[in-house]
Amino acid sequence: MAVLRDSRLLSGTPRVAFSAYGYLLFFVGTVATAILAREAEVVCVLLATMVFAGLFSSRSLSLLLRWQLWVFVLPTLALSPLLIGKRDVLLWGLMLSQEGFWAGLWMVTRALSIALAATVFARTVSVAQMAQLFEGMRLKGLGFALGVATNVLPTIQENMDTSYQAMRLRGGFRSRRLHTLKLLLVTVIAGSLRRGDDIVWAAEARAFDPAQSQGQPIAVARADVALAAAMGALALVLLML
Amino acid sequence: MRFSVRELVYIAIFGAIWGALELTLGSYLHVIFPPLADTFLVGLIMAFLGVIVALVGRHFVPRTGSVFMIGIITAILKMISIGGVQAGPLVAILAESLLMELGLWVARKPRRWGFVLAGALAIAWNFFHKFIMMYILYGKGVYDVYVGMVKQGASLFHIDASYALVIIVILFLIRILAGALAGWIGWDLGKVVRGRLAR
Numbered sequence: 200m201a202v203l204r205d206s207r208l209l210s211g212t213p214r215v216a217f218s219a220y221g222y223l224l225f226f227v228g229t230v231a232t233a234i235l236a237r238e239a240e241v242v243c244v245l246l247a248t249m250v251f252a253g254l255f256s257s258r259s260l261s262l263l264l265r266w267q268l269w270v271f272v273l274p275t276l277a278l279s280p281l282l283i284g285k286r287d288v289l290l291w292g293l294m295l296s297q298e299g300f301w302a303g304l305w306m307v308t309r310a311l312s313i314a315l316a317a318t319v320f321a322r323t324v325s326v327a328q329m330a331q332l333f334e335g336m337r338l339k340g341l342g343f344a345l346g347v348a349t350n351v352l353p354t355i356q357e358n359m360d361t362s363y364q365a366m367r368l369r370g371g372f373r374s375r376r377l378h379t380l381k382l383l384l385v386t387v388i389a390g391s392l393r394r395g396d397d398i399v400w401a402a403e404a405r406a407f408d409p410a411q412s413q414g415q416p417i418a419v420a421r422a423d424v425a426l427a428a429a430m431g432a433l434a435l436v437l438l439m440l
Numbered sequence: 441m442r443f444s445v446r447e448l449v450y451i452a453i454f455g456a457i458w459g460a461l462e463l464t465l466g467s468y469l470h471v472i473f474p475p476l477a478d479t480f481l482v483g484l485i486m487a488f489l490g491v492i493v494a495l496v497g498r499h500f501v502p503r504t505g506s507v508f509m510i511g512i513i514t515a516i517l518k519m520i521s522i523g524g525v526q527a528g529p530l531v532a533i534l535a536e537s538l539l540m541e542l543g544l545w546v547a548r549k550p551r552r553w554g555f556v557l558a559g560a561l562a563i564a565w566n567f568f569h570k571f572i573m574m575y576i577l578y579g580k581g582v583y584d585v586y587v588g589m590v591k592q593g594a595s596l597f598h599i600d601a602s603y604a605l606v607i608i609v610i611l612f613l614i615r616i617l618a619g620a621l622a623g624w625i626g627w628d629l630g631k632v633v634r635g636r637l638a639r
Contacts, residue, residue: 230527230576233576234575234576267467271470309576310527313527313576314527317519317527317530321519321520326516326520329516330516333512338505338509338512339442339443340442340443340448341509341512341513343445343448343452344448344449344451344452344455344509344513345452345513345516346452347448347449347452347453347456348452348453348455348456348459348513348517349456349517351452351453351456352456352459352460352463352517355453355456355457355460356460356463356464359460359464381625381629381632384492384493384629385629385632385633385636387457388454388457388493388496388629388633389633389636389637391453391456391457392450392453392500392633392637393637394453395449395450395452395453398449399445399446399449402445402449403445407445409442409443409444409445409448410442
């Protein structure tokens with residue numbers, strides 16, 4: 200019903216080797232193996248995740264170039280020798296902890312593996328397929344709701360910004376800040392719901408039925424089974440080590 | 441769970457509002473307070489606002505599953521956002537919405553105490569979330585790491601390590617109270633928004 204602005208909905212998945220279930224399995228499997236891996240073993244998990252990303256969703260590797268990622272990684276690496284473990288090494292006039300350094304490094308490696316796997320899932324599985332995955336769990340109409348949400352999100356963000364600036368310029372935050380915040384929230388919600396009424400009328404005018412599934416159900420591919428076997432074997436090896 | 445078109449649109453809108461808060465304020469706060477340095481404030485603020493939005497949403501879609509649907513939509517919007525995928529907030533949003541649903545299910549009908557219970561349960565998750573995410577990120581030595589951090593915190597504030605437990609209990613209670621307050625505000629705000637729309 201609603202036309203999503205996200206190009207992934209229109210373009211579909213870039214590769215057809217795995218179904219949406221396969222990529223979901225990859226994400227869940229990576230989280231599980233990252234938890235099971237001890238210390239340096241987690242480097243193997245990260246390498247495996249990077250190889251998979253390189254082969255099946257090379258665009259996902261651009262995550263490593265994002266400054267937002269490094270804003271998380273660098274402070275974690277810098278703070279862990281100061282916050283974790285006994286400080287036993289003097290470096291550049293600072294007492295640091297070796298244990299903390301390694302704990303921080305493995306933590307960052309784990310986080311990178313999980314973030315990369317989640318990015319692969321987000322990049323390869325379209326918004327419509329994500330909605331279908333949830334609709335398969337008896338959440339009917341989620342695809343439609345997600346489409347509407349994606350469409351109204353920029354408008355809501357703009358509405359929030361405009362309302363905030365208007366209240367700030369009128370001196371709303373100088374006194375009774377909580378009351379102003381409450382008014383801001385009421386304004387944003389009421390404005391968005393008014394816009395929502397237009398969407399309801401448009402959908403009902405086109406006789407939209409949320410009970411009917413939007414699109415073809417997702418079928419499990421052979422590659423998904425092979426992936427499940429590979430991830431299971433990796434988890435087993437990590438458990439036995 | 442079957443919702444009407446109007447209910448689905450309202451669910452979408454409340455999911456988008458929560459998502460917009462996460463994408464703007466949430467990302468901003470996470471940059472200012474890195475996860476390892478801040479273990480309390482950011483999660484509490486975002487959960488507090490999220491709970492209010494989701495519970496106001498429940499006013500407009502008073503059916504089982506609506507808050508969970510709002511949470512799923514928020515989580516997906518967060519997942520496909522420009523800022524990239526962060527596992528922590530995704531898990532937190534889904535868990536909080538499930539716990540809110542549990543609290544509302546206990547109350548059966550929309551009642552103020554049901555909203556308060558739902559809010560308290562949702563933000564209580566914030567406390568356990570830290571342990572779970574630390575387990576995922578730190579690995580199996582989480583207990584040792586946590587004990588080490590408590591000891592360091594105790595020495596930093598010049599208090600006995602045994603009081604650390606008291607501090608942890610107080611932090612947990614603060615979350616419960618914040619959640620209850622969010623539920624209380626959500627109940628009131630829902631009525632205010634309804635009144636505004638009726639004008």
